[in-house]
Amino acid sequence: MTAVRRHLIFIVRGMGPLLAAAAVTILAFAIVLFPQQVFQAALQGLKAWWEIVVPALLPFFIISQLFMGLGVVHFLGVLLEPIMRPLFNVPGSGAFIMAMGYTSGAPISAMLTAQLRQQGLITRVEGERLICFTNNASPLFMLGAVAVGMLQEPSLGPILAGAHYGANFFLGILFRFYGYRRQASPPASYNLLALPHRAWQAMLQAQRKDGRPLGQLIGDSVTRSFMTLITIGGFIILFSVIIQVATILGLLAPISRLLFFLFHPFGLSRDTCRALAAGLFEMTMGTKLATEAAVPLTEQLTAVSIIMGWAGLSICGQVAAMISHTDLRLGPFLTARFLHGCLAALLVRFCQGPVRPVLQALAPDALAFSRVTFFTLWWYYTGFALTILLLLFCLAALGFGARYFLYRRS
Numbered sequence: 001m002t003a004v005r006r007h008l009i010f011i012v013r014g015m016g017p018l019l020a021a022a023a024v025t026i027l028a029f030a031i032v033l034f035p036q037q038v039f040q041a042a043l044q045g046l047k048a049w050w051e052i053v054v055p056a057l058l059p060f061f062i063i064s065q066l067f068m069g070l071g072v073v074h075f076l077g078v079l080l081e082p083i084m085r086p087l088f089n090v091p092g093s094g095a096f097i098m099a100m101g102y103t104s105g106a107p108i109s110a111m112l113t114a115q116l117r118q119q120g121l122i123t124r125v126e127g128e129r130l131i132c133f134t135n136n137a138s139p140l141f142m143l144g145a146v147a148v149g150m151l152q153e154p155s156l157g158p159i160l161a162g163a164h165y166g167a168n169f170f171l172g173i174l175f176r177f178y179g180y181r182r183q184a185s186p187p188a189s190y191n192l193l194a195l196p197h198r199a200w201q202a203m204l205q206a207q208r209k210d211g212r213p214l215g216q217l218i219g220d221s222v223t224r225s226f227m228t229l230i231t232i233g234g235f236i237i238l239f240s241v242i243i244q245v246a247t248i249l250g251l252l253a254p255i256s257r258l259l260f261f262l263f264h265p266f267g268l269s270r271d272t273c274r275a276l277a278a279g280l281f282e283m284t285m286g287t288k289l290a291t292e293a294a295v296p297l298t299e300q301l302t303a304v305s306i307i308m309g310w311a312g313l314s315i316c317g318q319v320a321a322m323i324s325h326t327d328l329r330l331g332p333f334l335t336a337r338f339l340h341g342c343l344a345a346l347l348v349r350f351c352q353g354p355v356r357p358v359l360q361a362l363a364p365d366a367l368a369f370s371r372v373t374f375f376t377l378w379w380y381y382t383g384f385a386l387t388i389l390l391l392l393f394c395l396a397a398l399g400f401g402a403r404y405f406l407y408r409r410s
Contacts (some may be wrong), residue, residue, distance in 0.1 A: 018162065027241075027247075031245070034245070037244055038245065039317075041119050046240075047234070048284065053233065057104055057105070057138075060100060060104035060108055061228060061229065062225045064112055067222075069221065070207060071202070071204065071208075071409070072203065073364035074098045075200065079196065088133070088172045089176035089177075089178075090130055092136070094126075095110045097130055098134050100134075101134035102134070102136055104138060104364065105139070105141065106311060107232065107319045107320065109135050114127070118326060124329075127323075128333070131319065131332075133172030134172075134177045135282065135319065136164060142282070143157035144157075146308075150291040159301070162351065164344050167305075167344040168344075171339060172341055174339075175336065210232075238314075240399060252274065253281060256270065257273070263276065263306065266302055267349075269293075271294060271295055272300070272303045279306070283311055283312040286312065287304050290385060301349075302345045302348055305345045305348045306341040309338075309339075309341030311337055311342035316333070316337065341381075347388045379391060
């Protein structure tokens, strides 16, 4: 019995590389047989990378690298330890990754998590927890590209973003129990009243350990950020070609039928599941098809939330590339992405159902603007990360006050 089991395990493990080799071979033959369609798909992916991804992510990538080199992450790691440990069971440095991930979108949080793991600031399980709930769709993508560009309704942007971020926040609390028996990084064990001073000392120590002058730090940050963006661009172009080849070969139809069976409880029709089939590979193409489907608005928002929660195999491939030099595993991340899509879809239907009158009554007039530009969206919503940090600081201050009050009473 044991020999049979070992034989089956050997066969199953060998199927993965065999299927990957077969898929790459089919893709290579399709590129040779359909050169014009493949060229147009690759050109479309290159255009999306250069015109959308590079301007949106490059500043955040550079700033994140500067924060790492200047010790800001170590400062937040000490200061926000009392918040991140109880909520998400990760060190305080996870607050910086959470803020960057919620502001700039995937895969920047995976890159930062991998760097923390390489520096030994987090354990493997804590790193896997972090990438599970800090990889989001870009706020500019949700509020600008989807709400304004595709749906042509700016007021739907906060609903999509609220459901998306709310589902991921809930996942963070849920995944705090993942691997809870494994060894964790040592928590801070000192007086909370001395926390700001210890955070400052941690930042100065990190700067001395890094040792690079400011000019070299900026240069290294720009170089590393752009090299990372080149990797992301390669994934975008590759999956743009894969979607085109899958469409030519008629592979999206059986995938859409399978997704219809899977997501029929969410009230999705076959037309919408065709968009989900495209979104299985790449998020932008899937959301575009979902918003163009001749279905009710609620169904469109549900499909868009599922696609943005899953993020597409393109984003999954980018995250896999970011963590490839560490011992972080991709399995928990894929599970979290599926759960994220389902939870976001439920929240969107909840917002479009029982909660819709309340949201309409509370909606500010600023969200009803008719003329929307990229700069307006950027200026209006980039304070999101600062709002998160301010909220965390306020919670930390309340915790310090409560601890000090209890200490005085005792």
